[in-house]
Amino acid sequence: MKKILKITGITLLTILLLLIAIPYVFQSKIKEIVKRTINDNLNAHVEFSDVSLSFIRSFPQAQVQVTDLVITNFEPFKDETLASAKNISLNMSVKELFKNASEDPIVINEINLEEALIILKTNKRGETNYDISKKEDEQTNTPKDSSSGFTLDIKDYAIVNSALTYLDEASNTAFYITELNHSGKGTFSGDVSELDTETSARVSLKVDSTEYLSNNELKLDALIGLDLTNNKYTFKENKALINQLPLEFQGYVQMLEDGQEVDITFENPGSDFKDFLAVIPKTYSKSLDNVETTGNFKIKGFIKGKITEETIPTLDINMVSNDASFKYPDLPKRVENISINASIKNSTGLADDTYVDLQTLNFKIDQDVFKSSAVIRNLTSNITVNANVDGVINLANLSQAYPIDLENDLTGILIAKLETNFDMDAIETNAYQRIKSNGNLNIKGFKFASEDLVNPIEISEATITFNPTTVNLNKFDATTGKSDIKANGTINNLLGFVFSDKKLEGEFNVNSNAFYVSDFMKETTPNTSENKNATPTEAFKIPAFLDCKINADAKTVYYDNLTLSNVKGNLYIKDEKAVLRNMSSNIFNGKLLLDGYVDTATTTPTFMMNLDMNQFDISQAFNGLELLQSLAPIASALQGKLNSIISLSGNLDDSFTPDLNSISGNAFAELQTTEIKPKNEALISALDNALSFVDFSKLDLKDLKTNLTFENGMVNIKPFNVSYKDIGITIDGSHSFTNNMNYNAVFQVPAKYLGSDINRLIGKIDEQAVNNLSIPVSANITGTFNKPVVKTDLTSGVTSLTKQLIEIEKQKLLNQGKDQLLQLIGGVANTQNPTTPKDSTSTTNPISDPIKNVLDGIINSGSTKPKDSITTTKPKSIKDLLNESLNKKPKKTDSIN
Template sequence: MIKKIAKIAAIVLTTIVVLLVLTPFLFKGRILKEVQNQINQRIEATVEFGDLRLSLLRNFPNVSISLSDIRVVGKAPFEGDTLASVNRISLALDLFSLFGESGYEIKSIRINQPKILLKTLEDGATNWDIMKDTPEPTPEQPAAAPFALHLRHFAISEGYLVFDDRQSGMFASVGNLNSVIRGDLSQDITTIATRNTTIDSLTVRMGALQAFNRVGLDLSAEVEANLAEMVFTFKENELRLNELPLRFDGTVVLQEDDMNINISFAALRSEFRDFLSLVPAVFMKDFASLQTEGFLALDGFVKGVFNENLIPAFGLNIKVDNGSFRYPQLPASVNNVMLTVAINNPGGEMDLTVVDIPAFSMVAAGNPISARLNLRTPISDPQIDASIEGKLNLSQVAEFYPLEDGTSLNGIIDANLQARGRMSYIENKQYDRFFAQGRLLISDVLVQVPTYAYPVEIKNAEFELSPQFANMPAFFMKLGESDLSASGRIDNILGFLLSDQLLSGSFQTNSTFFNIHQLMEGLPAQDEPQEPTQLSVIRVPENINFTLRSNFDRLLFGELDITQARGIIRIAEGTASLENLQMNLLGGSLGINGSYSTQGAQPAVDFGLNINQFDIQQAFAKFNTVRVLAPIAQFAQGKFSANLSLQSLLTDSLSPVLASLSGAGRLNAGSLAIADVPAMTKLADLTQLEKFRNLSVRDLLLNFAFQDGKVDVQPFDLRIAQSVARISGSTFFDQTVNYVMNVEIPRAQFGGAANQVLDNLVNQASARGLRITPGERVNLDVVIGGT
């Protein structure tokens, strides 16, 4: 009996295990098809996903479904943009709902590593508007079974989100979001709770206003949810921004097209330290040891309707009194921090926002700094009333703020700037209606940081502000061994700073020595010698219009040592145009007219070059282009001149993309010595004429063009001793050559072996009835090919 029961039990248990293993495979096709159907019915985008996995064992009696490697890629005008990518989405479905007609009941959702980009263009187009207009189902085509949310568990891990609204100027990013939310959404009234929703890095800005910058977030909250009425009420909750704790009260009501919000919030503590933690430079630097004093008051509200056309009213008030902080290991402190902030909007549209900071001041190691700001109509026509005044001795920064090892600061920055008026006054050139004045002085500044091998020194810089322009009567800096002095003016600086308008200006720049690498990229300090730094793309700004009249006594650019560089550089719309730029290099001189542009996906050049007396060996050694286009240059000694035009795309290392290279020119050389050219050496061996082995060339003149992956050389004459050779052909960019040389040689110059070869050819022709009389001059057609 016992054995029989045991046998039956074993059979039943085995059957259950087999069913648990096999059932997922039986339903996998159906569920996969349903997933695809749901996506196709709803999404106007390219959707990709990897494997679909099903299991009954993990959450029995629920079916576990996981979908991996999900990507949603937009269509025009966002073609190629990834709207969302998810490493894995896992769902738990009620097993029995798979057999019914009432829909599939989802019990839990887990989302792993979602990355979402929400973008709005200047014209208002959004990349998330991808939902199709789904027609009403016909009786012949009933609607697909719906998914019913009976959630008890929702989790996100390692989530990243970017919201970039270029129409309103709002930007937000969320880095490393982790959240677990629990509740029973199958009930009409339930409590939704989270105890561990965290964000490592939160950034929010509106135009030039930075609300949060890399702030950490930690949320614990309970929300009473009336799902029948869609009313959500805050209960116990605490939101922590870095060290600043906040509490929320109020409700959110979800209506058909609106969200009705009535929320207030306030800081749970009144300590200045908590507010100071929102400053990234302070929070990330030994914040735990920071000693602080001072009072904080912070509160705000959001009240009203939010939809596509309206925003709710909102307000934020911040007040700091007698704040101070000090690092215990440092001798000085920051004292007398006073701050009042009031941000208000009556609701309706963002342009009604008023930002008022009537007072901000502090004293840092004895250096007083104060500022104020009032901003209205920030979207349509920013109206500002702002000032900043302060004097900072940079050598004292290390007394109140811990600098990185290897960092040193010295010098004085003295600012007193004021501006008042509307942006439209600047745009319409109504400068008499816009008040702006002040001066910024920088003297004896020396900055040394560990990421640079060379110190940056600004000996003297002076800027004078007016509504029309910022005048710079004096500027002198050194970057390592490089020096640069300049004077000039910058026009429309306020329009550039406040609404990203075109910035224009004109400058006179001078330098006795400048190494461009020290400007392009900071060279890390090294004890051991390093390989020369490879050139890299220099992006030309598109929203500036500058004219630079430059005079550089000596300029290092890559491996080129340039002297007496003079000329005009105009920068506009992503293009740097060179006008009559003259310089000495490679034993000669170079004149350039043309442009360097980074408007396209790849940098491009369009140059006219006037080369005068370049040393051939130096040109071959310094320019890869010469090595590709004229490989014979490695066998030549002497100087050459050329006039040419060229157009080409450039690589990331600023070398020409040879397949795109086109142009033409003329080259001349008064005297060249060419030796040990393999083809000419073979010709010398065949003819026994040593003049082909080592060529002495005078008055060379040739025309050439490069296109279609090669350099075509038009026929030209080359005098070789008492002979004249006519040469033409092509050099291909893959280093192969194809040339023909026709040369007439006096027979008297042939060696004995060569004459014997000619006599044998004449005798063979006579034996066949041909009467050939060798002349005194012999024509040779020499084909030169290969690599």
């Protein structure tokens, strides 16, 4: 017995080892077959990570696994993925492995496909990405009686957790199947057989902008008869579940040379109105288990005919419900008096003759009755719509009667009475004469709140009248936050905006007593270290769908810390750009005129503005406007009036304010100043300390005019003149928007302010012109406005004074006349004559008395004493005397005051 068990154990172990080892012998052969099959049959790039063979996983059959398969296209869909699959399993008899694949095909009995994704696409030229099979002349040369590779003799197959996408760019159609699980049992080898299938998936269908199916749940159990000889597939016992609507259908589909022939009939087996609620996606209808319903609902129809390039099957699908109602157990309201009579028909087989006839769609909630009907034709070409709406809806009742998931509650009464008849081509081409709309729409007590809104919008009343060519907004009264808005106007293409991708065109008059900009702008979270991982806030965009003109008139507009009154002007919005024309406002006790634009079409919003400021209160303006503070910070110390014209452009930051480092432009400013209050201005204090001969609080700035340019974060000021009494001052330079300065000021100081020492020295020249002498004193101002650095330079002053004194003395000598000049020349000649007696009493050069002695004394020593005079103190130069004089604090009795 032990011997038998031992032999049995060794035998089983040997078999197990063989089952594990043998696949490695055949694995390279399997890979070769897979690659040859792909290369012989497909015009596409195919990759897979591995092909493996196992006798264990599907014993007693062999299993071949292809993992991580990816198929990508050649041109015209180069490098686009056609299909991918995580795992493909092929089960076959072990004996198939011993066949010569070049002579006998390998028969596959079972296929399992896991996590597959297939993307089928047709472009606008009609080219498809799935036409990748090689034509006969492209296939490798093989004997005609041989079919190398694999052949199918399927008994079982399964598709697990997969998806299919179909995109048709020409018809703008998108069809999605997700969460697809499908299995079938049967065989394809016989001429006539049966296939038993089970399918579950979610289906979405969108044609143009209309979504016909939205993630609808689909289940199908179908017994399909296969007539492979005639390519006919018959539905024998079939039950489908669309969302929760049960359907039974029967019929067949037969493949023809020029298309397919279809003959299918279907209907729901019951007649409960709950079946209608089941058509609505479960996401919106919720659970129907405890819903109370009354009335009936029936859907039935047929699809019969040929599908070819020119024709579609005829069809007649009808939905009818009479005197129905429903009530959800957790909601207080009931929807009743429901009547539905709708059909989809085509009697010719031409796609363009398909139409939808909604004869009746009526319901009632509380006392509010809503009635509607519509006929929609030419679904595949120029869609035409003829619709009627007549009813009242209390918006608050919608969520109390039906389980709608609203992020925010709706309130208000909607009253509509409207007839409309139009075609899509008329909308697309603005052929308003073919658009016939009449009626009115009235909204009362409407309130809407959203996370995208700073405050809820409350519309007390809005009235719209529909005319054949236009839509009139007769009345619009609303509030949000502390703002009130009243509007009226004309909308030119409301239907084009609603049913197509047209822009909303119109002209509106908007009035407001109080308009707070903060009621419409959400605060953005700064990007600090604490929230740097937060999702960035999308920059504000002007809606691309707007193409309108707004005539604005607001009594008071509040923006940040600014208060604007009597705001009037025109606003044009188009292509994500807002253009301001003839805007005017009262602000800072003056008048503001404004033209320009804001453009948000680019990644970084840009702006351009022309500002005309008239009679602005300087102190208020410079304390209230950051832009003016940056252009001329020192002006905040001024009291008086400002006239200015500013042209600027640049970028806007996330808070929709100008990025100062990006703006460029120019400005002209005129000051009508009455007073300077420099007590808090570090710059004026620094100037006062460095240049004591000027009292900067008493500068004469009346009618000051200056020009500025700014670019790349710098403000450049062209030279302008001011005065302090009879001291002329010229200023120019630049500063950055970060307040770094580089300014030069030149002070023309009259000689009378130079002090007694300077005046005594220059008084040696007895000439009236001396009284008009002045010297330039330069001051260089750097640092920042809060920490200024002031340096004075007297070099140019000394040079200027010397030149002026020489010029005055020169003119004085010239004016003495020809005789005096000849005498001086003669004197010079005598001093140079060697025969002149040594004991001559003339020991000095005649020209030295009026010029040399005086000027040398003034310029070199500040004294007229002879050179041989004994002195105990070093003589002072003009520069020393000027320095003392200009930096000496003036006294109240001093002439400088």
